[in-house]
Amino acid sequence: MLIVHTLSELRHALRHAERPAFVPTMGNLHAGHLALFAQAKPLGDVTVASIFVNRLQFLPHEDFDSYPRTLEADRTALQAVGCDVLFAPREQDLYPEPQTFKVLPDPALADLLEGEFRPGFFTGVATVVMKLFAAVFAGKPHGVAVFGKKDYQQQMVIRQMVRQFALPIDIVLGETQRAEDGLALSSRNRYLSEAERAEALQLSLSLRALGRDALAAAHALPQQLPALEAAAMKALTTRGWTPDYLTVRRRTDLLPAQAGDGDGALVVLGAAKLGGTRLIDNLEV
Structure with a gap:
């Protein structure tokens, strides 16, 4: 595997x-x-990974x-799955000057849910992804980029960006990977204490229960859904969580279910803080 740092x-x-x-x-x-890398491998003639912690998508109080x-551990793991090229830029490599030109996603999608609680997040995501796409796919007749469904709203923003800018890139989605007990895998799971790790499963269990209740009430969702969502939020709160949202939305546009x-x-979809760790998850129903 070749490791490169500059554009x-x-x-x-x-x-x-x-x-x-x-x-x-x-x-x-x-x-x-x-x-995701295993999924990407047969889709192109070269497999490329990037590792970059993007300052633009973090709020001042975030981590x-x-x-x-x-x-080093990431390099070893990527080599084991057959990645061909690892792009690991330093901040000055990707942002050699202040990034004053930015991609502003459609607020009808980007200001919902994560965008409401993390204002500017999707601008940071879209800007860095556009820059990475320009670095990887410039001059290429076509390409493929693979994103996970765990960041559900994020992949919708990116797919919309690719479509509206007519980029010659196929966006392929990978299913959320879970631990044996059902917890969605996340880099931030490493922040959890042993007790918090055991409790963390409650987020996905709450989403499953909310999904079942929503399907059972499909004939009258607009009337019943606010109470169902409020009950799910309250149940997590009583367990010591601080939920931002637990909600049922349409897959097409993330607007409230009808x-x-x-x-x-x-x-x-749900986002909630357990101790000092904010976790997200989602479940298609």
């Missing part, structure tokens, strides 16, 4: 590639990330400085 090194490494298969990450890789950086929306049309 010029990356472009030189990919000069003969016709269809790169790309998986962007912030590192601290786990089995969920590695599943940019403490976010786990495990480059009467008649049923099996195959909905996604249940």
